[in-house]
Amino acid sequence: MSDRIKDLLGEVADGVEPGDRLDAIRAATADDGRRTGRGWWAAGGVGLIAASVVTALALSTGGTPQGNDPEPAGPAPTTPTGAPTTITDGPLPGDVAGEVPVYFIGDTPNGPRLYREDRYVDVGYGESTLAGVIGVALGRSRDGSPRPPLDPDYRVVWPADTFGTAALDKETGEIGITVGSTNGDSASLRERGDLSAEEASLAVEALIRTAQGVVDREAPVRFYLDGEITDQILGVPTSEPLAAGPDLDVLAHVSLEYPSEGRLVDNDAPFTVRGLGNSFEGNIVTRIQRWEGTAVVAEVPTIAGWMDDRLFPFEVTFDLTDVPPGEYVVISRTDDPSGAGNFDTDTRRITLVD
Known part of the structure; x- marks a missing residue:
């Protein structure tokens, strides 16, 4: 690894979202005149580079959205009149600064679904991780500035002036999520506006x-509009606490957990890709290809699972020792027994350094 790259890597802390140093490292590893176009999965595309160039080792650990609204979670022990403002029994699990799962909308061959992205949430100003992460899921920073998903394939569909917070009431076991509008027209959040029914529900x-991912439990979620219980949000009924919908109805059928978008990867060390998936006969294929064009440097199949209404973990490890530094994209996809090429895919851009 060059001294320049080592110096830059020393300025990038693990777990922190990419910043100015990432751009500098990319500049140090990029070829002159590099295009910025993104290479996508292409059936029958360019074949693998000879096996002597890179060896890949695989380790396996392991319906279309109908616009259905999230289902009521069942009767709550009590019916609060206002949103909870404090955590009643000590800190939440993982209530420290760090990475937490956040869900965003992305497209699949069967319509919009949810993808998971681990995001860094800084706990400060007396704010809990739960309160802070809701702002991230709404695409907003604490100061109200935009904070979009790291992966450009994901999106936030909430109006740009939406703010939110949340708290766990440990007496009722409910998570309370409050949303509102900085323009003073919070009532407009009751309707879905130009959103499709699927987008509003998602x-x-x-x-x-x-919210459930932060507290590490399937707690019922009650929604509030400016601190008061509301009968609907974005046209979705919210009179009662809500539960998460069935995984295969709302989640993309493959979702990468690691690496994160823009991750720096040292080609001197084994590179492990982790994710969740549900595919025909459990088949998940992961490949690494050049960011520009479709040249593939490695491809590994593995088995996750499929005989259940959930996503199964998968993991594959690549030896990239002989792969030159530069910009690459990691692509994982499901299988399609119809042969029509209707794969669910998830991608991550990485920068390889030596």
């Missing part, structure tokens, strides 16, 4: 799953 589902 926007609410994304907040439910993000």
Whole structure:
């Protein structure tokens, strides 16, 4: 590894979202005149580079969205009149600064679904991780500035002036999520506006799953509008606490957990890709290809699972010792027994350094 790259890597802390140093490292590893176009999975595309160039080792660990609204979670022990503002029994699990799962909307061959992205949430100003992560899921920073998903394939569909917070009431076991509008027109959030029914339902589902991921339990979620219980949010009924929907109805059928978008990868060390998937006969294929063009440097099949209404973990490890530095994309996809090429895919851009 060159001294320049070592110096730059020393300025990038693990777990922190990419910043200015990432651009500098990319500049140090990029070829002159590099295009910025993204290479996508192409059936029958360019074959693998000879096996002597790179060896890949695989380790296996392991319906179309109908616009259905999240289902009520069942009767709550009590019916609060206002949103909870404090955590009643000590800190939440993982209530420290760090990476937490956040859900965003992305496209699949069967319509919009939710993808998971681990995001760094800084706990400060008396704010809990749960409160802070809701802002991230809404695409906003603490100061109200835009904070879009790291992966450009994901999106936030909430209006740009939406703010939110959340708290866990440990007496009722409910998570309370409050949303509102900085323009003073919070009542407009009751309707879905220009959103499709699927997008509106998934926007609410994304907040439910993000909040449940922080508290590490399938707690019922009650929604509030400016601190008061509301009968609907984005047209989705919210009179009762809501539960997360069935995984295969709302989640993309393959989702990468690691690497994160823009991750720096040292080609001197084994590179492990981790994710969740559900595919025909459990087949998940992961490949690494050049960011520009479709030249593939490695491809590994593995088995996740499929005989259940959930996503199964998968893991593959690549030896990239002989792969030159530069920009690459990691692509994992499901299988399609119809032969029509209707794969669910998830991608991550990486920068390889030596």
